[in-house]
Amino acid sequence: MNSFLIPSGAASASTREKQGERMKTSATAPGDQPTIVSLSKVGKSFGSLRVLKGIDLQVQRSEVVCLIGPSGSGKSTLLRSMAFLEEYDEGEIRIEGQLLGWQDTDRGRRRAPQSQINQVRRNVGMVFQQFNLWPHMTALGNVCEALRRVRKLSADEANRRGMAMLEKVGLAQKANAYPAQLSGGQQQRVAIARALAMEPHIMLFDEPTSALDPELVGEVLQVMKTLAKEGMTMVVVTHEMGFAAQVADSVIFLDQGEVVARGTPQQIFHNAEQPRLQQFLQNYLDRNAFWQDGKQ
Amino acid sequence: MFDWPLLQQNAPLLLGALWVTLQVSIAALAIGFVIGIVVGSLRLSPIPLLRRLGGAYIFVFRGIPLLVQLLFIYYFLPRIGLPNVSPTVAAIIGLSLAAGAYTAEIMRGGFLAIPGGQLEAAGLLGLSASQMLIRIRVPQAVRLTLPALVNEMILLIKASSLVSVVGLADLTRTAQNLAASDYMFVQDYLMLAGFYCLINIPLAYCGSLLERRLKEQTA
Amino acid sequence: MTFDPTIITDHLGDIGSGFLVTLGTWSSGVVLGIALGMLIAVAQVFGNRLVRAPLRVFIELIRSTPFLVQLFLVYYGGPSFGLSLDPIPAGILGLGVYGSVYFAEIFRSGFESVARGQLEAADCLGITRLQCIWRIQVPQMLVIILPALVNMITVLCKETAVLSIITIPELTMVLTGIGSETFAFVETLLMLCIGYLILVEACSRLGMLLETRVGRFMNKQPR
Numbered sequence: 001m002n003s004f005l006i007p008s009g010a011a012s013a014s015t016r017e018k019q020g021e022r023m024k025t026s027a028t029a030p031g032d033q034p035t036i037v038s039l040s041k042v043g044k045s046f047g048s049l050r051v052l053k054g055i056d057l058q059v060q061r062s063e064v065v066c067l068i069g070p071s072g073s074g075k076s077t078l079l080r081s082m083a084f085l086e087e088y089d090e091g092e093i094r095i096e097g098q099l100l101g102w103q104d105t106d107r108g109r110r111r112a113p114q115s116q117i118n119q120v121r122r123n124v125g126m127v128f129q130q131f132n133l134w135p136h137m138t139a140l141g142n143v144c145e146a147l148r149r150v151r152k153l154s155a156d157e158a159n160r161r162g163m164a165m166l167e168k169v170g171l172a173q174k175a176n177a178y179p180a181q182l183s184g185g186q187q188q189r190v191a192i193a194r195a196l197a198m199e200p201h202i203m204l205f206d207e208p209t210s211a212l213d214p215e216l217v218g219e220v221l222q223v224m225k226t227l228a229k230e231g232m233t234m235v236v237v238t239h240e241m242g243f244a245a246q247v248a249d250s251v252i253f254l255d256q257g258e259v260v261a262r263g264t265p266q267q268i269f270h271n272a273e274q275p276r277l278q279q280f281l282q283n284y285l286d287r288n289a290f291w292q293d294g295k296q
Numbered sequence: 297m298f299d300w301p302l303l304q305q306n307a308p309l310l311l312g313a314l315w316v317t318l319q320v321s322i323a324a325l326a327i328g329f330v331i332g333i334v335v336g337s338l339r340l341s342p343i344p345l346l347r348r349l350g351g352a353y354i355f356v357f358r359g360i361p362l363l364v365q366l367l368f369i370y371y372f373l374p375r376i377g378l379p380n381v382s383p384t385v386a387a388i389i390g391l392s393l394a395a396g397a398y399t400a401e402i403m404r405g406g407f408l409a410i411p412g413g414q415l416e417a418a419g420l421l422g423l424s425a426s427q428m429l430i431r432i433r434v435p436q437a438v439r440l441t442l443p444a445l446v447n448e449m450i451l452l453i454k455a456s457s458l459v460s461v462v463g464l465a466d467l468t469r470t471a472q473n474l475a476a477s478d479y480m481f482v483q484d485y486l487m488l489a490g491f492y493c494l495i496n497i498p499l500a501y502c503g504s505l506l507e508r509r510l511k512e513q514t515a
Numbered sequence: 516m517t518f519d520p521t522i523i524t525d526h527l528g529d530i531g532s533g534f535l536v537t538l539g540t541w542s543s544g545v546v547l548g549i550a551l552g553m554l555i556a557v558a559q560v561f562g563n564r565l566v567r568a569p570l571r572v573f574i575e576l577i578r579s580t581p582f583l584v585q586l587f588l589v590y591y592g593g594p595s596f597g598l599s600l601d602p603i604p605a606g607i608l609g610l611g612v613y614g615s616v617y618f619a620e621i622f623r624s625g626f627e628s629v630a631r632g633q634l635e636a637a638d639c640l641g642i643t644r645l646q647c648i649w650r651i652q653v654p655q656m657l658v659i660i661l662p663a664l665v666n667m668i669t670v671l672c673k674e675t676a677v678l679s680i681i682t683i684p685e686l687t688m689v690l691t692g693i694g695s696e697t698f699a700f701v702e703t704l705l706m707l708c709i710g711y712l713i714l715v716e717a718c719s720r721l722g723m724l725l726e727t728r729v730g731r732f733m734n735k736q737p738r
Contacts, residue, residue: 118641132636146640359715361676371700457581481591489580496579
């Protein structure tokens, strides 16, 4: 039913390539932990509305996980919780074994001090739907800012690293341009470079292409595919099913705050069993395969 | 630190002076409001000369400190043949002229914010320009700018503290006199501050209530 | 009414020093006001409830009372608290405290005008709050709040006239003094008016110049 989403042979090919290459050296070694992020019974409510219900999730090193689901399913909230941009109410989120955001004291659970939160998530990089570049700094300025303020690198060292990152996303020639002078796709690539510059062990992408004009989506997805090939651990919330089908190791379908299905792209897109997942995929097809007459 | 009997003795005097301050401020707001409508309309006139005139008025009366304006009134009214003007009148004139300049900008903003359709409809129905002004534009502009006008009232009450310069025994002047005779500076001036707060804080509260209501209505 | 310009030229020295006192108290008051105002704004936006509540009271008090009354409290009331200041320092302190409250409101709205997403990105990258304020929020909000800042600075210029009431020898006091001595009210008051109009106009022109130059970095969020 959904076979056209997966070009033949592409899935297995990308997995092979990924396992061949090593990740570049990072400021802090990833360590022996195979599990980069683990979520256990994570819940979140906004007032009386329960947005996340008992989420269990593990992301292994070099794994690419795509979160899909209808709007309101909680996928963005889940992703943002992994960076503690949303404070989850229940359960635990651990980054490389360390508890994120909370401290267990004898008086119960308390919000950890900011320094501790920063310490736990220093190896987490995030890319936002709205790019969130700082408009008063150049592209290079954006990329280097954290290198200088947080990693305390010298200007020269930061510039070197920054330029290397911009080259990696193909924007070295735009180093001195301001965000207002860049297209959406370029801005998002700068945002990716900015997050990469900090050498994270895991990259979180919150609908990175949803705010882009269709013709600019490709260049961003290309950068993300390259990252995946190099072995970066990635969690991507996306509506780009083609990307999920080609690049993901696992696809997780979220609906109404729960994990409804998890599996390889083959399992999710070819052999969807859960009715909610089937409905979601059918809606997607209807919206995107409009040139076809009727259903397959 | 506080001499309570003295405080009780002084309070009624200050209360009376508060009344003077309020009278002068309210009168100045009323007259300043009218001036503001006139000057605000001038600023929106299609005739460049009238616009310049309005602009000049605002420039002068907003650019020169109020204290200097009051001094001007004090020294010049006798010279242009009005030597026996009471301090109250002098104070009101001085405050009104300044209030007019600030109100003009407020009213100009209010006039501009009226949806054009209302004026078109009025015109089609045959209303004259002055009828439109009084019956439609002013009421609408006031409704839209009420928070700013309340704020202007607060500013006027505070500005009125300077009118002692034209000889008027307002709240501040009275407190000064009291302090000069009993040397209880902290007490007298804190009481003075208290009286101003008594009026201005409720006014400010009303202003923000109005502002919130306005936001809800136009949202 | 006769107009005798020699009154002005005879006393040029005094007028000049009065002008300098005006400029000095004005600029010092502005600097103090902006520094204090920034502190208050940061405390209001980022501080906890224990800090915000007394600040709110302080702000309301300053905004509800006339500047003159605050000056009196500082200059005449100060000694009772061990704060015996000369007129000029008292004037600068009064001006600074008075202005700080209004600057704080301006800065506060400036902080809130920077899109939250940018702060989140900074937060994720590990940039501390202080660094975020200084490197990301302040540069951007300066553009937005510049008109309000210039306006407030102009207001403070006019308030320096009030300083004459506590015997600070600034422009108003000097010129009215000359006027009283020589009975040349027309000339001196006219000079006084022109003096302030020049200051006010210069201030707003400078402000407009700054606005256009800084406007290069105008906030343009992605669509």
